Amino acid sequence: MNVLSPTAEALGYLVAAVCFILALKGLSSPATARRGNLIGAGGAVLACVVVFLAEDLDHMAWILVAIAVGTGLGVPAARRVAMTQMPQLVALFNGVGGAAAALVAALELTGTVRIPGTRLELPSLAAHAQGTFVAYSQHGTVSVTATSSTYIAAAAGAFTVLVGAVSFAGSVITFAKLQELMTTRPVVFPGGPLLMASTTVAAVGVAVGVVVDAHDSRVHPWLLVLLAVLALAVGVLFVLPVGGADVPIVISLLNAFTGLAVAASGYVLDNVLLLVAGTLVGASGTILTRMMAAAMGRSTASILFGAFKGGSTAGSTQVSDRPVRSSTAEDVAILLAYARKVVIVPGYGLAVAQAQHTIHELAEVLEAKGVQVIYGIHPVAGRMPGHMNVLLAEANVPYEQLKEMDEANSELPSTDVALVVGANDVVNPAADTSPGSPIYGMPILHVGEATAVVFLKRSMRPGFSGIENELLYAPGTTLLFGDAKESLTKVLQSLKTL
Amino acid sequence: MSNGTTMLTYFVLAVFVGFEVVSKVSSVLHTPLMSGANAIHGVILVGAIIVAGHAHSNFALAIGLLAVVLATVNMVGGFVVTDRMLEMFVRKPPKADVAKDEK
Numbered sequence: 001m002n003v004l005s006p007t008a009e010a011l012g013y014l015v016a017a018v019c020f021i022l023a024l025k026g027l028s029s030p031a032t033a034r035r036g037n038l039i040g041a042g043g044a045v046l047a048c049v050v051v052f053l054a055e056d057l058d059h060m061a062w063i064l065v066a067i068a069v070g071t072g073l074g075v076p077a078a079r080r081v082a083m084t085q086m087p088q089l090v091a092l093f094n095g096v097g098g099a100a101a102a103l104v105a106a107l108e109l110t111g112t113v114r115i116p117g118t119r120l121e122l123p124s125l126a127a128h129a130q131g132t133f134v135a136y137s138q139h140g141t142v143s144v145t146a147t148s149s150t151y152i153a154a155a156a157g158a159f160t161v162l163v164g165a166v167s168f169a170g171s172v173i174t175f176a177k178l179q180e181l182m183t184t185r186p187v188v189f190p191g192g193p194l195l196m197a198s199t200t201v202a203a204v205g206v207a208v209g210v211v212v213d214a215h216d217s218r219v220h221p222w223l224l225v226l227l228a229v230l231a232l233a234v235g236v237l238f239v240l241p242v243g244g245a246d247v248p249i250v251i252s253l254l255n256a257f258t259g260l261a262v263a264a265s266g267y268v269l270d271n272v273l274l275l276v277a278g279t280l281v282g283a284s285g286t287i288l289t290r291m292m293a294a295a296m297g298r299s300t301a302s303i304l305f306g307a308f309k310g311g312s313t314a315g316s317t318q319v320s321d322r323p324v325r326s327s328t329a330e331d332v333a334i335l336l337a338y339a340r341k342v343v344i345v346p347g348y349g350l351a352v353a354q355a356q357h358t359i360h361e362l363a364e365v366l367e368a369k370g371v372q373v374i375y376g377i378h379p380v381a382g383r384m385p386g387h388m389n390v391l392l393a394e395a396n397v398p399y400e401q402l403k404e405m406d407e408a409n410s411e412l413p414s415t416d417v418a419l420v421v422g423a424n425d426v427v428n429p430a431a432d433t434s435p436g437s438p439i440y441g442m443p444i445l446h447v448g449e450a451t452a453v454v455f456l457k458r459s460m461r462p463g464f465s466g467i468e469n470e471l472l473y474a475p476g477t478t479l480l481f482g483d484a485k486e487s488l489t490k491v492l493q494s495l496k497t498l
Numbered sequence: 499m500s501n502g503t504t505m506l507t508y509f510v511l512a513v514f515v516g517f518e519v520v521s522k523v524s525s526v527l528h529t530p531l532m533s534g535a536n537a538i539h540g541v542i543l544v545g546a547i548i549v550a551g552h553a554h555s556n557f558a559l560a561i562g563l564l565a566v567v568l569a570t571v572n573m574v575g576g577f578v579v580t581d582r583m584l585e586m587f588v589r590k591p592p593k594a595d596v597a598k599d600e601k
Contacts, residue, residue: 027534028520029527043538044540047541073570074573074578078578078579093572093575094572099565103562104542104546248529259535259538262545278541283512287517386525387529390583404525
């Protein structure tokens with residue numbers, strides 16, 4: 001349909017862009033986050049309505065079917081996903097977005113679609129100047145001399161294909177890691193860095209070839225296929241060496257990548273909204289990545305290239321068979337009931353076992369017995385930042401009982417029992433004491449300062465990052481093995497009978 | 499068609515806005531913010547619609563429609579999953595309930 005004037009179209013896109021800015025702004029504060037997200041969704045819907053009304057589109061029915069299919073795939077996935085699996089779903093959504101951007105740019109570059117008024121449609125430049133739009137339908141037949149504008153557009157297109165494909169492949173690997181379809185450890189192999197470097201150089205070389213090939217304002221399709229394949233390989237090699245708790249940070253980085261790919265596709269298609277929205281995500285995603293990395297006490301560079309610097313997994317691999325003190329639910333109940341102050345440190349195990357309601361009930365029973373209970377929340381406990389806050393809020397745990405890391409750490413020395421439920425790396429003293437360890441430098445909760453520490457664990461298996469925890473062997477530590485929910489239920493039953 | 503310098507201007511301004519809007523955010527909101535930003539780049543759907551709507555061969559149409567499907571999954575799924583994350587922890591009433599219980 002062609003019912004919107006170019007001015008109305010531009011204004012519509014402007015409103016959508018403002019919506020996206022307000023969405024990001026809103027998402028930065030707990031009070032406005034949900035509204036912010038809805039504003040963003042509103043902006044996205046508006047953008048789609050505008051494009052339908054403003055552009056002269058063929059295949060309308062097919063496009064609507066495709067949107068229906070996409071909605072049919074995306075909504076149930078987003079609705080049904082378990083809390084624990086949200087990070088990998090976000091990774092997957094990010095990946096398909098990157099793939100979409102790459103496909104869009106590839107189609108435009110090869111000239112298999114011809115969109116009036118874009119930079120690769122050179123004959124139209126002259127027509128545009130004369131104020132006539134008739135020439136648009138006669139694409140391809142006119143002999144063309146490329147201008148710098150064509151080459152820049154081709155470069156932006158090559159960038160989109162390259163970065164979009166890297167983001168897609170990288171996101172699929174992070175998905176596989178978080179879903180535990182493959183090992184969660186860093187995958188490092190001899191020659192890996194060299195392979196990564198040479199593949200990247202090759203991909204950039206082909207990208208340059210794409211730009212050169214754009215002299216007749218269309219690029220050979222096989223060149224783009226080659227570029228995409230190399231970029232996919234780069235994406236895989238890029239994410240494989242990243243392990244453990246660093247994976248969410250990489251998702252954030254790939255998210256920023258997709259944003260930039262979308263921005264570049266906006267340049268190719270001469271669409272201001274895509275340019276602005278993509279850039280917003282690229283920029284805010286970069287900042288967010290840095291903030292996430294800072295919350296874990298790392299630099300982004302060390303996450304990305306740490307694993308390349310040669311297997312710094314000191315003290316990680318072997319699970320030793322040193323003796324530990326394991327205990328029964330009854331003993332743990334007694335320990336808790338006669339404490340004055342208990343700090344609960346939740347982790348991924350709590351999320352996996354869906355034990356958030358049980359832990360809340362346990363805390364309430366303890367409080368009824370006059371025990372002071374607080375939760376020590378590590379910013380990256382679980383598999384994504386804020387995971388524990390979300391989980392415990394779901395169980396209606398009062399907000400004021402949730403203490404952030406610094407506050408919890410100042411409470412711990414005066415704590416009688418630290419109850420660690422399914423957490424490991426975030427309380428691992430190796431982060432303080434063992435410079436060779438992959439988690440060295442990450443701020444942790446110092447549960448060792450409490451008089452007694454109780455670990456609820458499934459097994460002696462080390463945490464997500466694969467590092468053994470010395471604290472498990474400390475004299476003040478008691479272990480209760482089993483699924484977090486079952487263990488907590490047993491402790492709860494014993495508590496009630498005390 | 500806007501010229502290259504105008505596009506560059508938009509780009510640079512958007513970079514600064516993007517930096518600015520998320521400069522102060524608590525770690526609790528990192529994941530929903532990432533997910534929300536992820537949904538926003540689903541706006542590539544607009545590009546996918548334009549490309550599919552101008553396809554001149556069945557092959558191009560197929561690729562274009564594939565892009566539309568993928569972009570829709572990114573956008574719609576992204577906003578829904580972000581909403582679900584936020585729905586769980588932007589919930590204030592329990593606070594009041596518990597305060598009452600304690601008294």
